Amino acid sequence: MKVAIAGAGAVGRSVAAELLENGHEVLLIDRNPRAIRSDTIPEADWLLADACELSALETAHLERCDVVIAATGDDKANLVVSLLAKTEFAVGRTVARVNHPDNEWLFSGAWGVDVAVSTPRLMSALVEEAVTVGDLVRLFSLRGSNANLVELTLPDDSPYVGVRVGDISWPRDVVLVAILRSMGIQAPERDRTLEAGDELLFVAPIDSEEELQRLLAPTEHHGAGAPTRRAGVGDD
Structure with missing residues (x-):
């Protein structure tokens, strides 16, 4: 995969080093x-x-890139880079860094942003994820697909403790992508049983989040119909 990163500061270089290590x-x-x-x-x-200049991106042959990451310290620049990458070069995936939380609402598909990464939001999400049991926590918003990466720590009294993954009827279009346990990451195989304290990671449509929480966690944990904790990255 070919990735272009706008912004060669500490953030951009760190991302570049990680991607290169993974063979990109x-x-x-x-x-x-x-x-x-x-x-x-x-x-x-x-x-x-x-x-931010079209001629520079033409020189960079952005049309050959699979992903463009706008990682500068200037939100305006990151928006312009994302918009040009998407509209002028048809880049398949754009990721933009949000420096100031007040600007998050701008980082949407209207500006060519597929994924907005906000450090304050991410830190908040990680705190929520670490201390919350029985509540669905939104970790990441995937704007282009109207879906989110969400996490729920399975409480002791969940009706699905000890139940095989393959025996659970998940809400519409919800996908269990990983099970995190003390010994590491577990693949969500059909014959694997859920355990109390499992951190379950899902990709879920927004309109299926509450149903997923009601399915896995008893109502006394959060109250019927309680909203998902919106601590994730890229939320409006």
Whole structure:
């Protein structure tokens, strides 16, 4: 996979190093000459240019990229990069960094953003996920598909403790993607049984979240029809 990253600061370089380690091709773009530190990540390609300018993105051959990450410290720049990547170069996936929470509402499909990553929201989500049992916590919003990555820690008195994954009738379009236990990540195989304290990760449509919570957690934990905790990344 070929990935272009606008913004070669600490965040951009860290993401680039991780992607390169996983076998992807990476191009780092920055307009600041001091940010072009090719010696720090020699495996990446580097381009000294303003990623908000169409000509710079043409030079970068953005149409060849599978993913564009707008990782600058300027929200306006990240929005422009995402919009150009999506509308002018038909990039399949755009990920944009949100620096200021007040600007989150702008990071939507209207600006070409598929995934908005907000550090304050992410930290809040991780806190919620760590301390909450029996409530559904939204970790990540996938704007393009109207679905979310959500987590629920299975309480001791859930009716599904000891039940096989394959015997559970999940709500419409809900997919169990992983089971986190103290010994590590467990694949959600049909014959695997759920245990109290399991952290269950799902991809779920927004309109199925409450049904999923009612299914797995007794109503005394959260009250009938309680809303999902909106602590996730990219929420409006």
